[in-house]
Amino acid sequence: MKQLTAVLSAILLGLMGIHAAMANMSVYPMVINLDEKRNENTPIQITSKSENTQYVRVVVKEVIHPATPEEQEREVKSWQGKNIVVSPVKFALPAGANKLVRIIALQPVSHEHVYRIYFEPVAALDSDAPAVTNKINASIGMSLIWGVLVRQQPLIAQPAVEYDRHKQQLHNRGNVRVILQRYSYCKKEMKENACQWIQDQRSVYPGERYTLKNQPKHGALRLVFKLQGEDQEKIRVFP
16 A cells, blocks of 8 residues: 655644544644753643554654754654653554653753654554554555654753854854844834834754845844743844
8 A cells, every 4th residue: 555644733734635633643732842940851642533542653853953954853762862752652542542752851951952753653562664544545545643843942041143244144153042033224323113124034043044035235234033932022233
């Protein structure tokens, strides 16, 4: 049988035109921020939507160069003793049942790390062979894989953004991501509401660079951004 595998969140279900009833399980939450200050294990709840027992394998992958064209994933095995582990890594999910999978932070981190935790249906507990959970027709089956985004935060946030006017680049030299909102090139004497703002919402993670879309004009760069866990916008002016 030909198999089609898709990584799904609630948004992707809608974009792909797949009715939520096709998903044999649900996963909550889909985004987690591990805060070192709380020093606690964070649970993910998996809920069966099937009339049959399912077998699920959990795979942890670290995201390298997140939110850039060079983004890639690297699998993290539990025995490697990396920054996080999950427990259990494989389990049976009876019909209509709930299961808690815990994310355990092994050690503090100096800067923000990003992971994706995948929940993959498998044929049996002693097998890693994918299970076909939905049948589209006689020749095509679908196995839905859920991916949870995990951001592990450092104990003390130290945001730091630099701007290279020649290269038109932002460089995140801090230890947490900067959530860019908008920017403008304005003369210092101009009021904020008189500036022509360019909307550009994205994350720039520690160590990464981002090239602004528009060429610099006369005036200083005014950058509006947020930090993780903060609702208040911050403004930084670069001459």
